[in-house]
Amino acid sequence: xxxxxxxxxxxxxxxxxxxxxxxxxxxxxxxxPPNIRLVRLMCSGRLDPTFVLKALSEGADGVLITGxxxxxxxxxxxxxxxxxxxxxxxxxxxxxxxxxxxxxLVWASAAEGVQLAREITTFVEEIRALGPLRWPVRxxxxxxxxxxVAEEVAA
Amino acid sequence: MSENGKPKFAMxxxxxxxxxxxxxxxxxEKILDVDANFEVVFWPVAMDAKYKDVEAMPDKSILLTLFNxxxxxxxxxxLAKLLRQKSQILVAFGSCATEGCIPGLANFSNTDQIYExxxxxxxTDNPEHIRPQYYYDMPEGTLHIPGFYPTxxxxxxxxxxxxxxxxxxxxSHQIAAVIDLVLKVLNGEAELPPKGSVIGAGNSTVCDxxxxxxxxxxxxxxxxxxxxxxxxxxLCLLEQGILCxxxxxxxxxxxxxxxxxxxxxGCYGPAEGVVDYGARLMTAIASxxxxxxxxxxxxxxxxxxxxxxSFYRFSLPHSLxxxxxxxxxxxxx
Numbered sequence: 001x002x003x004x005x006x007x008x009x010x011x012x013x014x015x016x017x018x019x020x021x022x023x024x025x026x027x028x029x030x031x032x033p034p035n036i037r038l039v040r041l042m043c044s045g046r047l048d049p050t051f052v053l054k055a056l057s058e059g060a061d062g063v064l065i066t067g068x069x070x071x072x073x074x075x076x077x078x079x080x081x082x083x084x085x086x087x088x089x090x091x092x093x094x095x096x097x098x099x100x101x102x103x104x105l106v107w108a109s110a111a112e113g114v115q116l117a118r119e120i121t122t123f124v125e126e127i128r129a130l131g132p133l134r135w136p137v138r139x140x141x142x143x144x145x146x147x148x149v150a151e152e153v154a155a
Numbered sequence: 156m157s158e159n160g161k162p163k164f165a166m167x168x169x170x171x172x173x174x175x176x177x178x179x180x181x182x183x184e185k186i187l188d189v190d191a192n193f194e195v196v197f198w199p200v201a202m203d204a205k206y207k208d209v210e211a212m213p214d215k216s217i218l219l220t221l222f223n224x225x226x227x228x229x230x231x232x233x234l235a236k237l238l239r240q241k242s243q244i245l246v247a248f249g250s251c252a253t254e255g256c257i258p259g260l261a262n263f264s265n266t267d268q269i270y271e272x273x274x275x276x277x278x279t280d281n282p283e284h285i286r287p288q289y290y291y292d293m294p295e296g297t298l299h300i301p302g303f304y305p306t307x308x309x310x311x312x313x314x315x316x317x318x319x320x321x322x323x324x325x326x327s328h329q330i331a332a333v334i335d336l337v338l339k340v341l342n343g344e345a346e347l348p349p350k351g352s353v354i355g356a357g358n359s360t361v362c363d364x365x366x367x368x369x370x371x372x373x374x375x376x377x378x379x380x381x382x383x384x385x386x387x388x389x390l391c392l393l394e395q396g397i398l399c400x401x402x403x404x405x406x407x408x409x410x411x412x413x414x415x416x417x418x419x420x421g422c423y424g425p426a427e428g429v430v431d432y433g434a435r436l437m438t439a440i441a442s443x444x445x446x447x448x449x450x451x452x453x454x455x456x457x458x459x460x461x462x463x464x465s466f467y468r469f470s471l472p473h474s475l476x477x478x479x480x481x482x483x484x485x486x487x488x
Contacts, residue, residue, distance in 0.1 A: 050435065053476055057475040091462050096263065097263075097479045097481050135476065146306075
């Protein structure tokens with residue numbers, strides 16, 4: 001592959017902090033790579049690991065989870081729940097052979113547009129270095145192998 | 156309908172252990188109702204029948220087929236498609252057929268690793284490193300065994316499924332209840348649930364059926380059941396630091412395991428509305444950890460030595476990822 005690998009990254013943002021930070025980055029015309037697709041949640045505590053696994057299983061190369069700094073959650077302490085789920089999810093996917101670095105948690109307040117843009121840029125480069133995950137392509141390849149086994153036996 | 160006017164019944168086992176068949180026989184005298192009301196046309200564990208007999212049956216001639224086991228090889232897939240074609244109602248019966256179950260844990264590995272474990276383990280005497288071959292030429296002709304697939308799939312990943320009946324195995328009282336329902340439907344006294352329903356189980360979680368006392372949970376340490384001196388017989392197991400899968404698991408078993416101080420391991424599969432069983436369980440378990448410090452959280456989580464195996468013990472092939480990354484490389488068969 002001669003073209004540079006462009007990672008597909010899903011970013012989950014909190015309505016009260018990181019979503020506004022991203023908004024601010026936009027208003028202030030701070031550049032960050034277009035590889036990330038941001039999804040707004042009401043809180044990082046809403047982040048069910050299902051969302052992350054769905055993103056990875058449908059073609060994302062990495063997932064960025066963002067929330068309010070510790071102690072600053074709009075809903076008091078739900079960002080801590082996000083933190084705990086994030087740590088457990090990383091352990092679980094590592095056991096499944098997926099690089100845990102493909103999931104990252106970053107805190108960003110509503111005022112931190114510059115910092116968030118920097119974190120996004122860093123994460124995109126980290127994922128670029130890891131290379132593509134391409135889970136759906138792999139699943140399709142396995143299915144083709146299954147068909148091949150059936151055809152080989154039938155022949 | 157058969158010659159004696161009875162509707163036809165079939166049961167088949169694919170990649171499974173046979174526990175589902177035992178669970179069906181465990182319904183005791185209710186099995187006589189099955190015999191009185193159905194003509195059993197195909198049930199390899201209980202009666203002699205050949206695949207060609209099934210192939211000769213008219214399409215949709217079997218009223219009810221209970222299919223247990225996952226789809227691991229070419230034979231499993233052939234029978235799944237055949238029985239789908241011949242049956243009016245196809246039930247994914249038991250955890251293997253619905254979610255993949257224990258045989259589905261092989262989806263963490265590739266074929267080479269599976270063969271290595273089966274044919275080269277310390278307890279296996281195989282000095283010539285003999286591996287199964289699809290074809291073997293004999294003077295009498297060529298023999299072949301069913302092709303082994305790279306991963307295990309659930310029944311609904313191969314054919315259209317009408318109903319799901321979870322459990323490893325399904326509880327006998329639930330099987331009896333389902334048979335009662337089918338008999339009522341036959342007599343025009345009841346209607347079948349909508350296609351795709353989970354039958355023979357509850358709509359809540361194991362926790363809701365569990366009689367243990369529950370409080371606000373805050374876990375400071377996970378322990379394994381053999382590390383506990385004495386288990387409090389009344390208190391929620393999770394509150395005692397024992398990883399219990401009750402919060403994410405569908406009800407229907409009357410909380411058999413936690414009632415006798417064995418943690419729920421999740422054989423009844425995801426509770427109603429849950430997309431990915433392991434993810435839901437991670438949500439529940441992680442949120443009650445009593446720490447806000449990343450390092451301390453990690454230290455507490457180290458008390459769960461096998462998270463992927465614990466959270467996906469029964470559901471890996473039916474999870475969002477379906478397999479671990481090693482399964483990608485099929486290697487040399």
